[in-house]
Amino acid sequence: MGLEKFKDRNVGIQQYKVVEHEAFPKSNAQKFARVMKRMVKGELFVGLWVTLRTMYQALFQDDMHTVKYPFEKLPISPRYRAIHEMLRLLESGHYRCIGCGLCEKICISDCIKIDTKYDENQRKEVTEYTINFGRCIFCGYCAEVCPELAIVHGGRYETSSQQRASFSIFEDMLTPIDALSSQKEYPGFGAVSPNADDNIKKTPLAY
Amino acid sequence: MEQIAFYIFSVLTIGLFLVTVLSSNVLYAMTSLAAGMVIISGLFFLVGADFLGVVQLVVYVGAIMALYSFGMMFFDATKDIKEKNTNSYLVFALGGMIAVMFVVIFSAPVIGENIQATYFVTGATNPQAVGLILFTKYLIPFEVAAIMLLVAMIAGIILAGKKMDDSLTTRDENHEEDTTFGLKDEK
Amino acid sequence: MDAIIIETIIKAIIVLSVIAALAGFGTFIERKVLAFMQRRLGPMHVGPFGLLQLAADGIKLFTKEDIIPQHANRLIFMIAPIITAATAFIALAAVPLLPEFTLFGYTVHPIVADLNVGILFILGAMASGLYGPLLAGMAQANKWGIIGSARTAILFMSYEVVTGLSLLAPIMLVGSLSLIDFNNAQSGGIGEWMVWQQPLAFILFLIAGFAETNRTPFDLLEHEAEVVSGYATEYSGMRWGMFFIGEYANMITIGFMASLIFFGGFNDLGFIPGFLAIILKVSFFFFLMLWVRASWPHVRPDQLMWLCWKVLMPIALLNVLITGLVMMV
Numbered sequence: 110m111g112l113e114k115f116k117d118r119n120v121g122i123q124q125y126k127v128v129e130h131e132a133f134p135k136s137n138a139q140k141f142a143r144v145m146k147r148m149v150k151g152e153l154f155v156g157l158w159v160t161l162r163t164m165y166q167a168l169f170q171d172d173m174h175t176v177k178y179p180f181e182k183l184p185i186s187p188r189y190r191a192i193h194e195m196l197r198l199l200e201s202g203h204y205r206c207i208g209c210g211l212c213e214k215i216c217i218s219d220c221i222k223i224d225t226k227y228d229e230n231q232r233k234e235v236t237e238y239t240i241n242f243g244r245c246i247f248c249g250y251c252a253e254v255c256p257e258l259a260i261v262h263g264g265r266y267e268t269s270s271q272q273r274a275s276f277s278i279f280e281d282m283l284t285p286i287d288a289l290s291s292q293k294e295y296p297g298f299g300a301v302s303p304n305a306d307d308n309i310k311k312t313p314l315a316y
Numbered sequence: 317m318e319q320i321a322f323y324i325f326s327v328l329t330i331g332l333f334l335v336t337v338l339s340s341n342v343l344y345a346m347t348s349l350a351a352g353m354v355i356i357s358g359l360f361f362l363v364g365a366d367f368l369g370v371v372q373l374v375v376y377v378g379a380i381m382a383l384y385s386f387g388m389m390f391f392d393a394t395k396d397i398k399e400k401n402t403n404s405y406l407v408f409a410l411g412g413m414i415a416v417m418f419v420v421i422f423s424a425p426v427i428g429e430n431i432q433a434t435y436f437v438t439g440a441t442n443p444q445a446v447g448l449i450l451f452t453k454y455l456i457p458f459e460v461a462a463i464m465l466l467v468a469m470i471a472g473i474i475l476a477g478k479k480m481d482d483s484l485t486t487r488d489e490n491h492e493e494d495t496t497f498g499l500k501d502e503k
Numbered sequence: 504m505d506a507i508i509i510e511t512i513i514k515a516i517i518v519l520s521v522i523a524a525l526a527g528f529g530t531f532i533e534r535k536v537l538a539f540m541q542r543r544l545g546p547m548h549v550g551p552f553g554l555l556q557l558a559a560d561g562i563k564l565f566t567k568e569d570i571i572p573q574h575a576n577r578l579i580f581m582i583a584p585i586i587t588a589a590t591a592f593i594a595l596a597a598v599p600l601l602p603e604f605t606l607f608g609y610t611v612h613p614i615v616a617d618l619n620v621g622i623l624f625i626l627g628a629m630a631s632g633l634y635g636p637l638l639a640g641m642a643q644a645n646k647w648g649i650i651g652s653a654r655t656a657i658l659f660m661s662y663e664v665v666t667g668l669s670l671l672a673p674i675m676l677v678g679s680l681s682l683i684d685f686n687n688a689q690s691g692g693i694g695e696w697m698v699w700q701q702p703l704a705f706i707l708f709l710i711a712g713f714a715e716t717n718r719t720p721f722d723l724l725e726h727e728a729e730v731v732s733g734y735a736t737e738y739s740g741m742r743w744g745m746f747f748i749g750e751y752a753n754m755i756t757i758g759f760m761a762s763l764i765f766f767g768g769f770n771d772l773g774f775i776p777g778f779l780a781i782i783l784k785v786s787f788f789f790f791l792m793l794w795v796r797a798s799w800p801h802v803r804p805d806q807l808m809w810l811c812w813k814v815l816m817p818i819a820l821l822n823v824l825i826t827g828l829v830m831m832v
């Protein structure tokens with residue numbers, strides 16, 4: 110790709126079509142001519158045809174745009190920051206969290222609480238881990254700071270609740286052991302989206 | 317049967333017009349006047365003059381009363397009007413005299429000719445009969461009425477159209493942009 | 504004598520219930536058609552294809568609180584919606600709805616009152632329908648209501664002129680004011696339809712009909728973007744619903760009038776029997792009103808008056824004049 114393509118910053122005339130409109134009629138004769146022209150030209154029927162075509166497409170060509178939301182859901186971006194998930198190690202099935210406490214430290218809304226102890230192998234074991242989703246602002250710092258990719262953001266975005274404080278415990282967020290094979294590696298919330306190449310556009314700046 | 321209906325209609329008409337005169341609320345007066353007009357058209361239907369009844373409905377209810385109410389729109393219709401009666405005796409005397417005068421005017425031809433349908437049209441439907449009489453026997457009054465309406469219309473246009481040149485809604489001609497969309501017709 | 508009275512009462516009740524139900528059904532059809540034209544589904548969840556949405560809306564309207572504003576004129580406020588609904592159904596009384604048929608050996612004329620001035624009666628009844636929105640707007644002590652009722656008065660009075668004048672030319676050709684005579688005059692198939700002789704009158708009547716039924720290109724009475732809900736701003740519950748039953752009944756009436764006067768009425772159409780033909784025609788006009796609503800924008804109030812007095816009325820007068828000249832020659 111040559112450099113000149115990026116140097117062409119003049120975005121104004123590339124894909125846009127200039128709509129031509131005639132001058133405002135001055136004399137009465139011109140006005141009358143315009144009325145007659147509009148009457149004969151059938152501009153109104155163009156509008157009727159557009160809606161009828163849309164109706165035909167929607168009914169018979171499967172072009173209905175309604176998403177019946179609670180029953181159908183649109184896919185969300187992998188970068189979306191929804192309810193947290195705790196991942197497991199794929200080989201052993203043990204949870205990835207090493208109890209370092211970085212997520213608790215970095216959390217700017219103080220919603221993560223972690224408590225650990227040493228187990229018999231002198232490894233850190235998570236005894237208590239809760240996230241208060243009433244406070245969480247889904248900034249994603251915990252997932253970013255985690256050295257083990259243990260806490261990530263999942264795709265559960267329907268988080269309405271009847272209480273202001275809504276705690277979630279470690280076991281709820283942890284991948285179930287029988288679903289280990291379907292656990293997906295999270296690319297991280299700073300990762301590019303899968304269709305990023307298609308979405309690249311030139312910045313519309315004139316200089 | 318028809319007599320019962322006639323009495324019901326007449327009582328209703330008189331009652332509604334009484335409300336019109338006696339009520340101090342614009343909205344009640346207007347509504348009862350319109351309803352009275354509708355019931356008068358009912359009287360026409362009762363005597364078999366379908367065409368006149370419908371014309372009563374279209375003209376009086378649909379057009380004239382609507383114009384009245386359009387005028388009423390500039391008042392606060394939900395409030396009562398405080399009337400200023402300076403001299404109730406004078407009003408009473410004048411009103412009574414006018415009423416007596418009207419009775420005399422309208423009853424004079426009735427007593428004189430003993431009210432007979434002079435011009436019988438046979439073998440024609442209702443609208444045709446009205447048309448035949450209107451354009452033969454009563455042609456001159458009809459045309460005079462038409463000319464009066466024309467005069468009134470021209471006068472109305474002149475009175476209302478004095479200030480039509482400087483419109484409040486459209487902009488000045490000199491500052492009109494070339495690229496105005498839309499349907500501007502008036503200067 | 505008594506038989507006629509009983510028959511008329513039965514017919515009136517049937518027309519009232521059927522058309523009121525159809526008017527309610529019309530709201531459902533309108534929502535569906537508008538949704539399809541915007542690539543949406545419309546009501547889907549109450550009953551199959553959302554058909555019971557109608558019942559759900561009815562229950563909602565009936566159980567809603569009937570609010571009357573504090574400074575409103577109670578009596579007028581309460582009777583105004585009834586005027587709208589009543590005049591809409593009174594207008595339907597003079598419309599021949601279906602061809603004559605025989606039921607249990609008794610010939611039924613599906614028209615409540617066979618007046619010989621049927622067209623004028625329908626126009627007059629629909630004209631008095633303007634008192635519904637007018638009084639509603641004036642009684643509710645609300646500035647949007649007042650603006651809405653002012654627009655009602657202007658719109659109805661102006662477009663009545665166009666309706667009357669546009670129908671005058673076909674009336675001159677047929678020589679009768681009865682809709683049944685109109686129907687019989689076009690009994691010779693598609694070639695005899697009035698619309699071929701009077702295309703201009705048909706277009707004018709359709710435009711004025713849209714205005715008189717308060718449909719989209721001219722629905723300034725309750726234009727949400729300008730006057731909150733116009734004359735219906737303060738209404739709730741069944742009183743509000745009655746305005747809409749009246750509006751939809753008027754749409755059906757205009758559909759019947761257009762079919763009977765210009766499109767051959769309930770005469771048999773090829774292999775289609777008469778009663779089906781008129782139902783299809785009326786359905787088409789109903790659909791046309793929804794279609795136009797999905798397609799075209801509103802006009803401004805000044806454009807509305809411009810259209811009526813400077814365009815439609817002169818054309819209608821010319822049409823009457825030319826028709827008269829052609830008939831004389």
